[in-house]
Amino acid sequence: MAGSAEAMETAEIESAARWDAIWEGAAASLEREGNALLPSLLTPDQCARLAALYTQDERFRSRIVMARHNFGRGEYKYFSYPLPLFIARLRHALYRRLAPIANRWNRQLGVDVQYPADLTTFLARCHAAGQTRPTPLMLRYGAGDYNCLHQDLYGEHVFPLQVAILLSAPGVDFTGGEFVMTGTRSSGQYADVVPLMQGDAVVFAVNERPAVAGRARKVAMRHGVSVVRSGTRHTLGMIFHDAREPSAST
Template sequence: MTPLATALARLDWQTIGLELDREGFIVLPGLFELEAPGLFGNLMNGFYPPLAQVSNQWNNILQLPYRYPPKLTDFHAQCRAVGQQQALPQLKCLRKNEYLALGQDAEGEYIFPFQLAGVLSAPGEDFTGGEFILIEQRPRMQSRPMVVPLQRGDLAVITTAHRPFQGSKGYYRVNMKHAISRVRSGERRSFLLSFHLDTGTTHDC
């Protein structure tokens, strides 16, 4: 068993699910090795099945009829059937004074509720600045910014676009967006893995 497979087998999915319900993201420290072959594919295949269960719970809470299939290959087949053919860009390379504007990777009929984010260079050594930021937008309330603390080897599970939130009158849907603040020095190499496919074309970093 690879170190990544061992780490995945030890994850407490009950705790992860509760934290995703509460905050919309979770950071898993020291989960992966940078030199691991097939890292991105292994992360996506390892995380999809349990995250699909959480996603279906969210859809049930929000009274949405769609249910995500248990296998990533089946989900991708559904994406391709409606014209979502391309994998979204995975690598993000930002140099001094560059940043990633606030946005979502949420175009198409089928959008998976979660993405996986990590940094491939060391904060404070290879680059400064470049904080990963989530913005939660609730109806009739001020937006809530959240800095996602990522070190090299950490993995964050983040909300792609929307998540259920329990208010005083029951559950409603809140909007989530992500950004990367301006890099002050060095080069920030990172990845953002999307389980759904895109309607456009892929651009390499």
């Protein structure tokens, strides 16, 4: 973000997010459903300033037109390093909250990987393995656009949780375009639609989570976006592992 938008401070992020209240029930929801709503994570003004970045091509390393790759319809752009300051700070702040949950999940799944407390150290691990391309991205959908169910896996190192923040106002900027998650467990498949308002975020499992009950040890997860009926929908996607190769995303 340029000018005053670039100068949004970490204190503003944490004030807008009301961290303690927002995260109080998030861990329990993640354990139960594989996703958690973070209401009013960003203000409408912050959302507008972030969405305005989409036309600033110098901010991004690549643009993906989804129909060309059978990912759905619509498009998205991956940010370049250095990330816009506000996005970088938000990414670090979210990671700090999610790392303890990710570590608990891996212990439950018997995965011999633990994540450091800070994002800088984790990204150093990614970069040493050749995963050097930044993965935070901005998505734009118009009428008739959608995102097929998928998982965001970019290399050997995968952080098991990610975040999507809705920057547009449902019913005002667009209609349709619901965030959808599906899971597969011993009893069969299920789907979950997460209702989001402008500024809300959803935290969700990248590819799997521990099972709460039943015979299955884990639940396989995918996510996508239903068809946008009208208008334009912008989303900020926050993935915490970097990528080895350019590929599909949230």
